[in-house]
Amino acid sequence: MKVAYLGPIGSYSYEAARRFFGKEREKLIACETIDDVFETIEENRAEFGVVPVENSIEGSVSTTLDYLLKSQVYIVKEIVLKVEHYLCAREEKEQILTIASHPQAFSQCHDYLRKNFKQAKLIQVSSTSYAARMCAEGEVDAAICSSFAARQNNLKILAGPINHDNNYTRFFIISKNANFEKGEKNKTSIIFSTYDKPGSLYKILAIFNLYDLNLTKIESRLAKTNLGEYVFFVDIDGFVDEEDVSDALKVVQRKSTFFKLLGSYSVVCPDK
Amino acid sequence: MKVAYLGPIGSYSYEAARRFFGKEREKLIACETIDDVFETIEENRAEFGVVPVENSIEGSVSTTLDYLLKSQVYIVKEIVLKVEHYLCAREEKEQILTIASHPQAFSQCHDYLRKNFKQAKLIQVSSTSYAARMCAEGEVDAAICSSFAARQNNLKILAGPINHDNNYTRFFIISKNANFEKGEKNKTSIIFSTYDKPGSLYKILAIFNLYDLNLTKIESRLAKTNLGEYVFFVDIDGFVDEEDVSDALKVVQRKSTFFKLLGSYSVVCPDK
Numbered sequence: 001m002k003v004a005y006l007g008p009i010g011s012y013s014y015e016a017a018r019r020f021f022g023k024e025r026e027k028l029i030a031c032e033t034i035d036d037v038f039e040t041i042e043e044n045r046a047e048f049g050v051v052p053v054e055n056s057i058e059g060s061v062s063t064t065l066d067y068l069l070k071s072q073v074y075i076v077k078e079i080v081l082k083v084e085h086y087l088c089a090r091e092e093k094e095q096i097l098t099i100a101s102h103p104q105a106f107s108q109c110h111d112y113l114r115k116n117f118k119q120a121k122l123i124q125v126s127s128t129s130y131a132a133r134m135c136a137e138g139e140v141d142a143a144i145c146s147s148f149a150a151r152q153n154n155l156k157i158l159a160g161p162i163n164h165d166n167n168y169t170r171f172f173i174i175s176k177n178a179n180f181e182k183g184e185k186n187k188t189s190i191i192f193s194t195y196d197k198p199g200s201l202y203k204i205l206a207i208f209n210l211y212d213l214n215l216t217k218i219e220s221r222l223a224k225t226n227l228g229e230y231v232f233f234v235d236i237d238g239f240v241d242e243e244d245v246s247d248a249l250k251v252v253q254r255k256s257t258f259f260k261l262l263g264s265y266s267v268v269c270p271d272k
Numbered sequence: 273m274k275v276a277y278l279g280p281i282g283s284y285s286y287e288a289a290r291r292f293f294g295k296e297r298e299k300l301i302a303c304e305t306i307d308d309v310f311e312t313i314e315e316n317r318a319e320f321g322v323v324p325v326e327n328s329i330e331g332s333v334s335t336t337l338d339y340l341l342k343s344q345v346y347i348v349k350e351i352v353l354k355v356e357h358y359l360c361a362r363e364e365k366e367q368i369l370t371i372a373s374h375p376q377a378f379s380q381c382h383d384y385l386r387k388n389f390k391q392a393k394l395i396q397v398s399s400t401s402y403a404a405r406m407c408a409e410g411e412v413d414a415a416i417c418s419s420f421a422a423r424q425n426n427l428k429i430l431a432g433p434i435n436h437d438n439n440y441t442r443f444f445i446i447s448k449n450a451n452f453e454k455g456e457k458n459k460t461s462i463i464f465s466t467y468d469k470p471g472s473l474y475k476i477l478a479i480f481n482l483y484d485l486n487l488t489k490i491e492s493r494l495a496k497t498n499l500g501e502y503v504f505f506v507d508i509d510g511f512v513d514e515e516d517v518s519d520a521l522k523v524v525q526r527k528s529t530f531f532k533l534l535g536s537y538s539v540v541c542p543d544k
Contacts, residue, residue, distance in 0.1 A: 032394065035379045063379065103398055107307045107335065122304065126375055126396035201490070202481040205474045214470040218492045218504075232490075 004029045004040035005050040010129035010149035016079045016171040017050040018148075019270050038067045041176055049073070054170040064172065065221070065233055068191070068262050075189055075263025076180065077173035082271040085109050085128070086160030088150040089135060089142040093158075096120055100131035101144035105163075109144055112162040168271075172263075183266020186239040187216060190249065193231050193258035201232065204252055211248035213238060231258070240264035276301045276312035277322040282401035282421035288351045288443040289322040290420075291542050310339045313448055321345070326442040336444065337493070337505055340463070340534050347461055347535025348452065349445035354543040357381050357400070358432030360422040361407060361414040365430075368392055372403035373416035377435075381416055384434040440543075444535075455538020458511040459488060462521065465503050465530035473504065476524055483520035485510060503530070512536035 003021050006013035007030025017028055029046055031037045037049040053064045068075070085105050089096065099113075100123040106113065113122070120141075125131050128145040129152070135143035136153035143155065150157055194200035201220075208215060217235035238245040240261070253259040275293050278285035279302025289300055301318055303309045309321040325336045340347070357377050361368065371385075372395040378385065385394070392413075397403050400417040401424070407415035408425035415427065422429055466472035473492075480487060489507035510517040512533075525531040 032396070033375055033379050033382075035382055063376065103305055104335065107305050110305075110307055124304070124398035124402065126398050130396065198484050198486045199481045201487065202474075202477045205477060209471045209474040212470050215473065215492070218473070218490055220487070220490045 001048070002027050002029055002046040003048045003050065004031050004037045004046040006034055006037055006052060007031055008127070008129050008133070010132055010146070010152035011127060012081060012083070012146065012169055013050045013052055013171060014129070015146065015148050016081055019081070020050075020077070020079055020173065020268065021048070034063045034067065038071050038073060038174070041073050041174060042071060044176070047175060047177075048076075049174045050079075050171055051174060052169060053078075053172045062221070065219070068172075068174075068189075069231065069260070073174045073176055074178045074180075074261075075172045075265050076175045076177075077265050078187060078267045079171045079173065080168050080267065080269040080271070081171070083108075083163065083167040083169050084146065084161035085144050085163040086147055086150055087112075087142055087158045087162055088132065088145055088153075088155035089158055090138070090154075091156060093141060096141040098123055098140040099142045099144060100125050100134045100140040102126065102128050102131065105131075105144045108163040108167065111164050112159075116159075173265075178263070180240060180264040181266065182239045182241065182264075183268070185267045186237075186265065187267055188236045188238060188240055188245055188249075188264040189262035190234050190236070190252070191231055191258070191260045191262060192234070192252060192256035194256055201230075204232075204256060207248055207251045207255065208234075208236065211244040213244060213248055273320070274299050274301055274318040275320045275322065276303050276309045276318040278306055278309055278324060279303055280399070280401050280405070282404055282418070282424035283399060284353060284355070284418065284441055285322045285324055285443060286401070287418065287420050288353055291353070292322075292349070292351055292445065292540065293320070306335045306339065310343050310345060310446070313345050313446060314343060316448070319447060319449075320348070321446045322351075322443055323446060324441060325350075325444045334493070337491070340444075340446075340461075341503065341532070345446045345448055346450045346452075346533075347444045347537050348447045348449075349537050350459065350539045351443045351445065352440050352539065352541040352543070353443070355380075355435065355439040355441050356418065356433035357416050357435040358419055358422060359384075359414055359430045359434055360404065360417055360425075360427035361430055362410070362426075363428060365413060368413040370395055370412040371414045371416060372397050372406045372412040374398065374400050374403065377403075377416050380435040380437055380439065383436050384431075388431075445537075450535070452512060452536040453538065454511045454513065454536075455540070457539045458509075458537065459539055460508045460510060460512055460517055460521075460536040461534035462506050462508070462524070463503055463530070463532045463534060464506070464524060464528035466528055473502075476504075476528060479520055479523045479527065480506075480508065483516040485516060485520055505534075
């Protein structure tokens with residue numbers, strides 16, 4: 001079985017894939033972009049994919065959401081990981097003059113950096129795992145990255161976790177097969193459209209209210225096809241085999257201009 | 273008057289600042305991160321700030337939204353710019369072996385790259401403006417960036433626009449002073465919280481429905497302070513001086529557990 005993930009090795013998506021699919025590395029396929037992960041699944045080069053869905057370090061929700069909207073893949077699992085950033089280097093150093101990381105990681109470690117490395121030059125790169133590799137190759141004195149990216153690149157952890165926010169990142173495991181498996185905590189994700197007029201979203205939410213369903217997420221996006229038409233991404237507590245969920249979705253489908261079931265899946269939080 | 277923006281020179285935020293505040297460069301202050309822009313405003317080192325709020329290339333909505341939630345600054349204007357990516361180089365080249373850009377820009381130019389540069393090595397960097405600078409300094413053969421980043425770095429445009437999606441990016445102009453000015457098209461942004469129980473969001477949306485207000489955006493986020501409590505970011509069509517808007521906001525404030533007016537502002541779309 002092959003699993004495509006948003007690479008490189010040491011990325012948060014890699015860690016999510018490793019945690020869920022085990023440690024045999026040969027079956028993990030690193031992809032350069034979120035698009036590549038989706039295409040690898042669509043073209044049957046892998047059975048599963050791991051993509052970030054709420055992760056300020058690696059990718060925006062929107063890229064993954066846009067692909068879920070247009071492609072024929074389903075969400076089959078959600079993995080929630082804790083984000084912890086560490087200051088890492090090849091060896092203990094007297095002076096750190098250059099530090100590489102993702103801009104968002106710099107933001108999340110702002111207080112620590114201001115207190116301890118006010119004079120250091122911050123080099124912004126596209127991912128924390130890439131920063132770790134740069135550090136390993138001697139291009140910078142230190143990197144801010146995850147502990148697994150540090151391990152992957154044989155870096156020493158000098159300090160950490162150094163981030164101030166208590167952040168979690170969410171990942172979806174995606175597949176072409178809608179084999180939905182129920183677990184302990186379950187969610188169901190849908191996309192629907194309504195016309196752009198006052199009260200149309202309210203009418204749809206009345207349906208969820210009627211069936212006592214709790215929304216754990218709602219996000220509106222302008223549909224790219226028709227200006228003025230909205231697409232709503234909604235996550236519901238519950239699994240599709242529950243009567244309230246399946247009945248509510250039937251009504252929502254009938255009352256919306258567009259409807260797509262993205263998946264029904266269990267949520268795994270290995271860090272909690 | 274000083275204006276802080278998410279740099280470097282040539283970034284989309286720079287272009288938004290330049291388009292809105294004019295071309296005198298001395299008053300524009302480049303900031304390294306979105307955090308820095310907010311702090312520059314809070315510490316009175318600039319009167320205005322320009323930050324991306326919906327822009328897959330430069331920053332996630334979430335960083336800006338998180339800051340709006342916790343800081344004492346207001347939205348005073350929204351600027352919408354069209355995103356167009358170009359293939360740029362120092363000179364016309366026979367062979368392009370390395371191309372630098374932001375991962376999201378590579379995604380958006382995926383079809384073009386696959387057709388024309390299947391063999392080229394793609395170097396992922398933290399921003400398209402940084403990619404342009406790398407190209408100018410001879411570190412890569414070409415960069416995918418905006419036309420103004422190309423100009424800024426004396427690069428020739430070889431092809432473009434090469435992106436397939438018709439994307440717009442949104443920027444907020446922020447200020448410590450709540451001097452809300454009405455324009456032709458106006459929006460009002462608020463944040464509110466409800467308890468995590470079925471129907472609580474629905475009850476709040478009933479208020480907007482009652483006053484015939486159109487929501488142009490709704491986004492839920494888990495409040496970082498209390499797990500299980502939600503924060504909703506909502507944009508409404510209309511200005512705070514309109515009776516329906518001000519009356520509805522009064523009721524929403526009374527019926528929510530937390531409420532903050534982020535701003536009431538006009539929307540400017542220079543590209544349309």
